[in-house]
Amino acid sequence: MNRRMLTKEDEAAGDELEVRREDQDKINKFSRLHQRELSLEEELKVKNKEKEELEDISTELELADEDETVPYKIGDAFFHLPLPRAQELLESSTSRVEEEVSALEDKLSTVKDEMTQLKVELYARFGRSINLET
16 A cells, blocks of 8 residues: 655645535445445355365265264254264255355445445545545
8 A cells, every 4th residue: 555645736635625415425334334344354254264164074074984973063062963964964054154155245245346336436526635445
């Protein structure tokens, strides 16, 4: 990120623009969207980690003996389930997490699109007088 001091001309030019109510609303909306973006990115990171862990467990279960019972965590308790049943539950959990990841990515994309549109509008109005870089 390149930071620099404003020249006297840039500073003087910024004083001429009045911030209207709708401009302030757009700035506030951009700020809320930015916070939402950070929240979604964090949530997406957690879900991707969960997905990766489920895939690792699935790989481990492929190496297990068919006749074995394996501990499977449901809530706070572990249940010893036959291997095929544990694999079914694991597949359903994996598909659920993949759907959640996809939904989060869609939401994140929508938020980024809205932020881009607001940046265009606000930079068109205020030019260098406003900093919306995140």
